[in-house]
Amino acid sequence: MHQGNQTTISEFILLGLSKHAELQKVLFVLFLGMYLVTMVGNGLIILAISFDSYLHTPMYLFLANLSFADMSSISTSVPKMLMNIHTKSQSISYESCITQMYFFIVFVIIDNFLLGVMAYDRFVAICYPLNYMTIMQPRICALLTVIPWVLSNTVALTHTLLLIQLIFCDSNILPHFLCDLDLLLKLSCSDTTVNEFMLFVIGLSVITLPFALILFSYIHIIRAVLRISSTEGKWKAFSTCGSHLMLVLLFYGTIIGVYFFPSSTHPDDTDKIGAVLFTVMTPMMNPFVYSLRNKDMKGALRKLINRKRFIPL
Numbered sequence: 538m539h540q541g542n543q544t545t546i547s548e549f550i551l552l553g554l555s556k557h558a559e560l561q562k563v564l565f566v567l568f569l570g571m572y573l574v575t576m577v578g579n580g581l582i583i584l585a586i587s588f589d590s591y592l593h594t595p596m597y598l599f600l601a602n603l604s605f606a607d608m609s610s611i612s613t614s615v616p617k618m619l620m621n622i623h624t625k626s627q628s629i630s631y632e633s634c635i636t637q638m639y640f641f642i643v644f645v646i647i648d649n650f651l652l653g654v655m656a657y658d659r660f661v662a663i664c665y666p667l668n669y670m671t672i673m674q675p676r677i678c679a680l681l682t683v684i685p686w687v688l689s690n691t692v693a694l695t696h697t698l699l700l701i702q703l704i705f706c707d708s709n710i711l712p713h714f715l716c717d718l719d720l721l722l723k724l725s726c727s728d729t730t731v732n733e734f735m736l737f738v739i740g741l742s743v744i745t746l747p748f749a750l751i752l753f754s755y756i757h758i759i760r761a762v763l764r765i766s767s768t769e770g771k772w773k774a775f776s777t778c779g780s781h782l783m784l785v786l787l788f789y790g791t792i793i794g795v796y797f798f799p800s801s802t803h804p805d806d807t808d809k810i811g812a813v814l815f816t817v818m819t820p821m822m823n824p825f826v827y828s829l830r831n832k833d834m835k836g837a838l839r840k841l842i843n844r845k846r847f848i849p850l
């Protein structure tokens with residue numbers, strides 16, 4: 538039942554990372570730097586892959602998709618946070634808050650599923666090298682990149698439709714720098730049982746499914762690699778998935794860190810630091826993990842930079 542005389546909230550207050558005024562400038566510079574590094578790094582990866590036809594293989598096309606999702610994911614939260622620090626305002630309108638939450642959910646889920654797809658790709662490449670091209674044909678690859686988009690939008694839409702039914706009346710203060718679904722549910726004065734149930738069920742499946750795919754793929758990859766008799770062959774087979782494995786560890790390391798080991802002494806601070814790692818560090822590290830360890834990516838980046846030099850300005 539909606540109570541008629543209750544005023545509903547038209548904006549939320551994002552408290553941000555720190556309440557200390559002198560820290561705001563440091564945070565601004567730090568986050569602006571991380572944002573620019575993420576955008577430039579991932580942008581270079583997409584350009585390098587699209588200009589180098591040698592890299593038009595499923596593995597690199599998935600990587601380009603991951604870079605795109607990373608750029609989008611960080612763009613949902615950090616620019617707004619920077620703007621709020623800059624204008625010394627902490628408010629975000631109800632509509633913006635819901636929109637931010639929607640796209641944040643979408644891109645985190647896409648990231649998660651793409652990591653699963655990339656693990657499956659390495660599994661096929663290492664365990665079925667002769668059939669790789671027939672299994673990972675363009676149509677299948679396109680499907681594997683479209684499915685995460687469809688799934689993530691469905692999930693985000695479900696959460697959003699459930700959220701907009703809720704009434705916000707007492708408080709509009711979010712102790713965070715982005716509109717997090719879990720915090721919004723805690724803030725609402727309606728009954729959120731259904732919302733929380735859906736958050737749990739969908740959240741669990743959206744994390745477990747890709748994780749199961751990654752686990753399945755790597756168990757088979759490791760078994761296949763152990764069967765190779767020469768050390769050099771072993772290393773060669775495994776080196777193609779080393780970068781991916783590092784990304785997986787980074788991604789799930791932060792998720793596990795944030796959600797399974799909340800500190801008992803300063804729960805809010807730890808949550809926030811975890812959220813920062815999750816929203817900023819993972820997308821930022823992706824280009825470095827891939828391009829610093831990978832000969833082909835290094836070559837493609839070198840070609841891209843040399844190519845720019847030849848364009849007369």
Ligand SMILES: *[C@@H]1O[C@H](CO)[C@@H](O)[C@H](O)[C@H]1NC(C)=O
Binds near residue numbers: 595598599605678679
């Ligand atoms: C994403 O992957 C698809 C199919 O694998 C590919 O056609 C597309 O170019 C990729 N997107 C980007 C941004 O590279």
